[in-house]
Amino acid sequence: MNHLLPDYLINKLVAEALAEDLNNTPDWTANLISKDSTAKAIIKTNQDMVICGIQFVETALHQTTPDHKISWLINEGDSIKAGSQLCTIEGNARGLLTAERTALNFLQTLSATATITREYVTAIANLDTQIMDTRKTIPGLRYAQKYAVRVGGGHNQRIGLFDGVLIKENHIIAHGGIDAVLEHAFKITPAHIPIQIEVENFTELKQAVARGARLILLDNMSTAEISECVSYCKDKDVILEVSGNVNLANVKDYALCGVNRISIGSLTKNIQAIDLSMRFI
CATH class of the missing domain: 3.20.20.70 (Aldolase class I)
Known part of the structure; x- marks a missing residue:
């Protein structure tokens, strides 16, 4: 889309959110998994939505798992039905788990605003x-x-x-x-x-x-x-x-x-x- 946020702002917001989660310590729960373990994951929506926040997800993953791979099945601003898969992610298992909540927090919050806005726009x-x-x-x-x-x-x-x-x-x-x-x-x-x-x-x-x-x-x-x-x-x-x-x-x-x-x-x-x-x- 033609109105993306600047990278420096997204990097700042995501870094602050991760710092809030980690508090300068390791992710003790993720440490239960071998440091060399890799995993594949999907993000799925359980309700109808307008997707917003793809950049935030990618930034959260980059900051915890620089070598991750992500493939989106939708685009920013798309209207999506409940039960749809949004993307697949591959990378270090510890890094994916550390990024999970931060990535989803941004995605679920921004998508909520985009979704209700779209409803009002459609209504008029x-x-x-x-x-x-x-x-x-x-x-x-x-x-x-x-x-x-x-x-x-x-x-x-x-x-x-x-x-x-x-x-x-x-x-x-x-x-x-x-x-x-x-x-x-x-x-x-x-x-x-x-x-x-x-x-x-x-x-x-x-x-x-x-x-x-x-x-x-x-x-x-x-x-x-x-x-x-x-x-x-x-x-x-x-x-x-x-x-x-x-x-x-x-x-x-x-x-x-x-x-x-x-x-x-x-x-x-x-x-x-x-x-x-x-x-x-």
Whole structure:
């Protein structure tokens, strides 16, 4: 795919995960096996999934078993049925076992995000609305999870606090209101940094638009309120994004209102790891 993570980041994340497992000691359980023993293994999925994290598996194996061989039967981003075999692996038995949990942890977590993202994208297929992620990510895995969102067909919101402004309720209260906070934001924020403001009703939307906001988050509004906002902004240069209480049952209703984007924190924070297993054969 055309949006892979850089190797240095994957190497770092995998090295940290292995270090967490080993704590600068041998793998005492793997040491029960002869150091020269070789093995062949398969990774299998026990549920339907979108595969994401192939690079992480390969890196974990490389860091513990440099001479391993792995053959993938699928590609990153493929939709896979329960019971399918993902790959075969050959190499030093100790190394494969040491890498197993780290490799599967990344694969099951990132595939979970890619899988649920694909479900949301499919639910609004053929509508001109993007599914977006948020900053509600697992600490340390933000770049990886946002990559998984892209693999699932979604889009990334700002990566962090460094590449975008999102003015929320507390910022508005602390600064004395929408007019004041927007005026200050436009004054101090570099031109290349996007400025988004969250509003909670139609009155706040009109106020934000009047003060020059062009990227507006509609927070926890009903579909009737959202439709009113969309109608008001129809001929204006404004991007509208919906957030709050979005799920698979109602996401299409929100998209049909005509908003540009829908951001969903559960893509990365409420995931259930995919049921995977690695077995020697």
